[in-house]
Amino acid sequence: xxxxxxxxxxxxxxxxxxxxxxxxxxxxxxxxxxxxxxxxxxxxxxxxxxxxxxxxxxxxxxxxxxxxxxxxxxxxxxxxxxxxxxxxxxxxxxxxxxxxxxxxxxxxxxxxxxxxxxxxxxxxxxxxxxxxxxxxxxxxxxxxxx
Amino acid sequence: xxxxxxxxxxxxxxxxxxxxxxxxxxxxxxxxxxxxxxxxxxxxxxxxxxxxxxxxxxxxxxxxxxxxxxxxxxxxxxxxxxxxxxxxxxxxxxxxxxxxxxxxxxxxxxxxxxxxxxxxxxxxxxxxxxxxxxxxxxxxxxxxxxxxxxxxxxxxxxxxxxxxxxxxxxxxxxxxxxxxxxxxxxxxxxxxxxxxxxxxxxxxxxxxxxxxxxxxxxxxxxxxxxxxxxxxxxxxxxxxxxxxxxxxxxxxxxxxxxxxxxxxxxxxxxxxxxxxxxxxxxxxxxxxxxxxxxxxxxxxxxxxxxxxxxxxxxxxxxxxxxxxxxxxxxxxxxxxxxxxxxxxxxxxxxxxxxxxxxxxxxxxxxxxxxxxxxxxxxxxxxxxxxxxxxxxxxxxxxxxxxxxxxxxxxxxxxxxxxxxxxxxxxxxxxxxxxxxxxxxxxxxxxxxxxxxxxxxxxxxxxxxxxxxxxxxxxxxxxxxxxxxxxxxxxxxxxxxxxxxxxxxxxxxxxxxxxxxxxxxxxxxxxxxxxxxxxxxxxxxxxxxxxxxxxxxxxxxxxxxxxxxxxxxxxxxxxxxxxxxxxxxxx
Numbered sequence: 102x103x104x105x106x107x108x109x110x111x112x113x114x115x116x117x118x119x120x121x122x123x124x125x126x127x128x129x130x131x132x133x134x135x136x137x138x139x140x141x142x143x144x145x146x147x148x149x150x151x152x153x154x155x156x157x158x159x160x161x162x163x164x165x166x167x168x169x170x171x172x173x174x175x176x177x178x179x180x181x182x183x184x185x186x187x188x189x190x191x192x193x194x195x196x197x198x199x200x201x202x203x204x205x206x207x208x209x210x211x212x213x214x215x216x217x218x219x220x221x222x223x224x225x226x227x228x229x230x231x232x233x234x235x236x237x238x239x240x241x242x243x244x245x246x247x
Numbered sequence: 248x249x250x251x252x253x254x255x256x257x258x259x260x261x262x263x264x265x266x267x268x269x270x271x272x273x274x275x276x277x278x279x280x281x282x283x284x285x286x287x288x289x290x291x292x293x294x295x296x297x298x299x300x301x302x303x304x305x306x307x308x309x310x311x312x313x314x315x316x317x318x319x320x321x322x323x324x325x326x327x328x329x330x331x332x333x334x335x336x337x338x339x340x341x342x343x344x345x346x347x348x349x350x351x352x353x354x355x356x357x358x359x360x361x362x363x364x365x366x367x368x369x370x371x372x373x374x375x376x377x378x379x380x381x382x383x384x385x386x387x388x389x390x391x392x393x394x395x396x397x398x399x400x401x402x403x404x405x406x407x408x409x410x411x412x413x414x415x416x417x418x419x420x421x422x423x424x425x426x427x428x429x430x431x432x433x434x435x436x437x438x439x440x441x442x443x444x445x446x447x448x449x450x451x452x453x454x455x456x457x458x459x460x461x462x463x464x465x466x467x468x469x470x471x472x473x474x475x476x477x478x479x480x481x482x483x484x485x486x487x488x489x490x491x492x493x494x495x496x497x498x499x500x501x502x503x504x505x506x507x508x509x510x511x512x513x514x515x516x517x518x519x520x521x522x523x524x525x526x527x528x529x530x531x532x533x534x535x536x537x538x539x540x541x542x543x544x545x546x547x548x549x550x551x552x553x554x555x556x557x558x559x560x561x562x563x564x565x566x567x568x569x570x571x572x573x574x575x576x577x578x579x580x581x582x583x584x585x586x587x588x589x590x591x592x593x594x595x596x597x598x599x600x601x602x603x604x605x606x607x608x609x610x611x612x613x614x615x616x617x618x619x620x621x622x623x624x625x626x627x628x629x630x631x632x633x634x635x636x637x638x639x640x641x642x643x644x645x646x647x648x649x650x651x652x653x654x655x656x657x658x659x660x661x662x663x664x665x666x667x668x669x670x671x672x673x674x675x676x677x678x679x680x681x682x683x684x685x686x687x688x689x690x691x692x693x694x695x696x697x698x699x700x701x702x703x704x705x706x707x708x709x710x711x712x713x714x715x716x717x718x719x720x721x722x723x724x725x726x727x728x729x730x731x732x733x734x735x736x737x738x739x740x741x742x743x744x745x746x747x748x749x750x751x752x753x754x755x756x757x758x759x760x761x762x763x764x765x766x767x768x769x770x771x772x773x774x775x776x777x778x779x780x781x782x783x784x785x786x787x788x789x790x791x792x793x794x795x796x797x798x799x800x801x802x803x804x805x806x807x808x809x810x811x812x813x814x815x816x817x818x819x820x821x822x823x824x825x826x827x828x829x830x831x832x833x
Contacts, residue, residue: 117624124631197620220623220659222630 108134109241110160112144112177113195114169118218122164122195125229132203145180148187160190164232165212167196167203178210193232263454269448274440281433294348296417301345302408302415303749308338309366309404313397316373320380321387331373336365355411362407369400376817401641406714410739454481477568479554485563499554499571501547517543517551532560541572553577613663622662626655655763657789665790668776671720671798678827681718687745690725694733703733703741711747714754720799725758727792728819729831732760734788737814753805754820765812774807796821803827 109126113119119137126133136157138144141191144165147154163181167174181187191213196203199217207215214235217226277346315331318324342363346395349355376397380388435818473480473493481492489507496507500515515525520542531538533595538558543551550818625768629651637645640802684707691698691705698705739761750756765773772778776794798809811817 115620115624117628121631125458197623218623220619220626221656222627222634225627 106158107131107162108158108160108180109135109162109164110147111135112135112139112141112163112174113137113164113166114139115166118166121225125226126233127231128226129233131233140169141174141177141236144177144214148181148184153155162232163190163192164195165192166225167194167198167207173205176245178207178212182211191235195228216230217241223238260458261455263451267451270447274443278400278433278436278440281436283432285426285429288422288429291422292426293829295415295422298345299412299419301341301768302412303346305338305341306405306408307364308334308341309369309401312338312370313373313401313594316377317384320377335370342366355414358407358411359416362404362411365400365407369404373395373399375749462643466515470502471629476568478568480568481512483512483565483567487513499546499552500544515544518649519543520599524589528558528565529560531565536561540566541576550711576612587808607674608669611665615665615669616747619659619661622655623659626659629655659792661789664789664795667723668791668795668798671802678715678717680713681716682713682722682723683747684702686718686721687711687723689722690729693722693726694730697730699732701733701736701741701745705729705743706745708746711745712749712754715825716803716823717799720802724796724799725822728758729797731792732758732762732817734827735760735762735817737761739815746795750822752826753824755822757818757820757822759816759818761816764815765809765811765817766813767811770809773809798828 102164111119112124113122116139121140123135123137126135136147138147144163147157148160150157165174165177174196178192179193180192181192187210192211193214193216194207194212195216195218197218204215214232216232219225219228272676312331312334315327315329315334317339318327319331342359345359346363349359363371366402376391377387379391384594415719418617429566434590476493476495479499481496484490488511492507496502497504500507502515513521514526515669523544524540527538527540530536539556540558541553541555544554545551552571553573554569555572556567558565558571560566592653626663628649633645633652637648687705687707733741742761744759761800770779774793774797777790778794797807800821800823804827805822807819807821809819
């Protein structure tokens with residue numbers, strides 16, 4: 102993987118949303134590689150390169166949905182942040198929940214950003230663009246020297 | 248308490264009595280006077296008779312004395328001498344008495360004195376004759392007698408006595424006449440006064456009778472009032488026993504009069520009311536005040552009746568009346584029961600309503616929230632379709648995509664508004680002092696685009712107050728109204744004026760615009776959810792905005808209403824309570 106390509110892991114149980122995110126990212130400016138897992142359990146396996154994910158890339162950015170079966174976004178987030186190998190990966194919450202409670206809980210768990218999925222396609226594209234911006238400004242950190 | 252002596256006579260009767268007494272005294276005095284006069288006259292008659300008798304006696308004694316002298320001179324019997332001397336003495340005595348008797352009559356006195364001196368002269372002559380016979384013999388004495396000097400003196404005396412008798416007889420006639428007159432007058436007076444007395448007695452009888460009849464009628468009326476009254480009336484003695492009761496007592500309580508008299512009053516009371524009644528009666532007796540009390544009395548059949556008593560103590564007895572209020576009590580009781588039942592039902596109903604309201608809110612929130620997910624899919628993919636394939640399909644497909652996109656975006660707006668609507672209560676936060684000037688600033692900031700596009704001017708008249716409210720909802724409220732004012736602008740550039748006024752316990756806010764206006768029949772309806780007045784193409788909207796406003800205002804214990812004139816503009820008013828109950832800041 103060359104340095105220009107960003108590895109993004111999308112944790113999303115809704116195929117529709119996953120596809121929309123894929124479209125939005127494809128529409129965006131950065132070159133990336135997107136992996137999609139459909140629940141929290143899978144996400145943890147992916148990150149720990151367990152089972153079928155033994156060849157998985159370590160993501161540079163995680164897009165995490167909150168409402169998921171088996172293991173939800175909060176659990177995934179707290180496991181990532183508790184894991185010294187993973188805790189430097191920025192985690193962006195991408196959810197339909199607009200509950201303040203959820204918002205604050207995510208920041209307590211050290212999420213990097215919190216976005217609500219907009220209904221409108223173009224708004225959604227805007228959100229993804231701003232995540233890209235975020236990645237460019239924030240993620241172009243010393244940990245990823247260019 | 249010592250009993251006062253009481254006069255049961257009224258002033259009129261007393262005056263009549265005194266009048267009667269005066270008349271009787273007058274009659275008495277008059278009768279006394281006439282009777283006295285009669286007695287006096289009778290006495291005078293008797294007096295005259297006595298004098299007449301005495302005069303007769305004087306003459307008679309004189310003659311007897313002469314007879315004695317002659318007898319002695321003829322017979323020389325000393326017995327005649329005795330008679331002679333005795334009769335002379337008698338004459339003297341009688342004359343002395345006559346002198347006394349005629350003390351009131353100088354003329355008679357004068358005549359008696361003359362008679363007395365003639366009697367003296369005659370006596371001297373008779374003595375001289377007696378002496379002459381003794382010294383000179385019978386012949387000389389006869390000569391002396393033959394001079395008839397003694398007869399002459401005797402004639403003079405007789406004449407004088409006759410004169411006196413005539414005088415006395417005259418007086419007698421006079422006195423007798425006077426006596427007759429007096430007697431007649433006395434009889435007349437007695438007759439008249441007797442008549443007057445009888446009349447007075449009858450008059451008295453008449454008046455007394457009349458008064459008695461009046462009193463009797465009054466008494467009868469009173470008695471009838473007492474016996475016929477439907478209210479219970481009684482007199483209770485110091486010993487607590489009934490002294491008098493009216494038939495209503497028997498009717499209401501079912502006891503006979505004897506039974507009611509046989510026990511003290513409190514034994515007829517309901518056990519639960521005994522103490523309070525006895526206590527109240529004691530207070531009444533102590534303070535001499537009137538008593539009003541409601542209690543229950545036990546009937547002979549064991550049931551009870553509610554009675555409303557009024558009593559007043561006078562001296563040692565209590566006068567009381569009572570009314571049977573059982574029916575009213577029962578009615579009040581049943582009304583109370585019904586009220587309680589109703590209240591319970593209302594409470595139950597309110598709780599039910601509250602629950603269903605909460606459920607509905609929850610439902611609205613969840614529904615609108617969960618609706619967002621599939622909607623997002625529909626909207627996003629239709630848009631994606633449009634974005635990726637526009638121009639690649641035919642024109643019809645583009646139109647269809649256009650409708651689908653429009654429908655989805657409207658549904659999105661609807662769901663968002665519904666969410667807002669349901670959140671007014673469910674997501675309510677605590678109320679805090681909120682500066683309404685800042686609220687308006689925030690609103691104008693939020694509506695910056697719309698204001699700019701429409702060249703609208705939002706003016707605040709005066710300074711707005713700081714009120715206790717939920718600031719986010721205040722923003723929502725003003726934003727909805729101002730947004731509407733801009734949206735429904737007329738031909739002119741929109742001018743929106745905001746002002747406030749302090750009322751007694753609330754704040755009044757007024758937002759005036761110069762928009763298209765609202766027809767009067769919609770002034771109320773417009774606040775109902777989903778009520779739209781204009782077509783969607785011209786004025787898009789969900790019809791939820793003003794219902795959210797109303798909900799916010801009501802949550803702040805206020806009211807919202809509007810006035811409008813078509814083509815001239817609309818004025819919204821709403822009030823916010825100064826201290827809303829939902830306020831949790833204090």
